[in-house]
Amino acid sequence: MSDVVLDASMFVSAISPKEVHHADARKMYDSYDLDRPFIVPALFRVEVVAALVRRGEPLELIDTVDVLVSGPRFHSVALDPALLDEAARVARKARLRAYDAVYVALALRHKAVLMTLDTEVRVRVADAFPTMRVVDDQSEEVP
Amino acid sequence: MKISPSMTLTSVKAALSEVVRSVRRTGTPVVITVDGEPAARIETVAPESRRMTRSEVATARALMDAIGRIPRPRSSFDAVALVNDGRR
Numbered sequence: 001m002s003d004v005v006l007d008a009s010m011f012v013s014a015i016s017p018k019e020v021h022h023a024d025a026r027k028m029y030d031s032y033d034l035d036r037p038f039i040v041p042a043l044f045r046v047e048v049v050a051a052l053v054r055r056g057e058p059l060e061l062i063d064t065v066d067v068l069v070s071g072p073r074f075h076s077v078a079l080d081p082a083l084l085d086e087a088a089r090v091a092r093k094a095r096l097r098a099y100d101a102v103y104v105a106l107a108l109r110h111k112a113v114l115m116t117l118d119t120e121v122r123v124r125v126a127d128a129f130p131t132m133r134v135v136d137d138q139s140e141e142v143p
Numbered sequence: 144m145k146i147s148p149s150m151t152l153t154s155v156k157a158a159l160s161e162v163v164r165s166v167r168r169t170g171t172p173v174v175i176t177v178d179g180e181p182a183a184r185i186e187t188v189a190p191e192s193r194r195m196t197r198s199e200v201a202t203a204r205a206l207m208d209a210i211g212r213i214p215r216p217r218s219s220f221d222a223v224a225l226v227n228d229g230r231r
Contacts, residue, residue: 013222035195073203075192099230
């Protein structure tokens, strides 16, 4: 099984029963090896916490999620200058938003699968980086 | 010697240990120039992720279970829209 870069949208869906893609997102999240960390940019934790706060989730949930995403299940990668250089290249080539470009750059760096719910990202990546593997809530499993 | 983002090959050879320490400390790469042109770059290597221990797996599982037990808002939502709203 390949390494996986996990987008914040997929994770928020996987932990939220009322999210519209929850069942499939949770299935995809759970299909990844239990003892392998998801690769995430350092921004991931902030994005997840901010999204849950904006949704008005209870403090207990936010605290518990923060402990989980700060732990070893998530391999957090700093936004170093080399990664930002790569993200800028990705943004130009695939016409992606800054945050999306960082996730894609990280997946390219680690030759990892990108796990995202965002259809627009999936389409643009397929066009700009045809060899990169992307899985979403409709995928059967992580390649 | 002053370590800068762009240095000649001669100056890097004279201070390689110092250059590597600076790159590790600051995370800023150093571009090595030859005849005034960028030729190579010294940068930090991201630590590789490792397999989790049994104890770590159990903790991660317990946290997911705990998350599932916490009462949540009842309204449905779209995570892509929510996360993208934070990216604007």
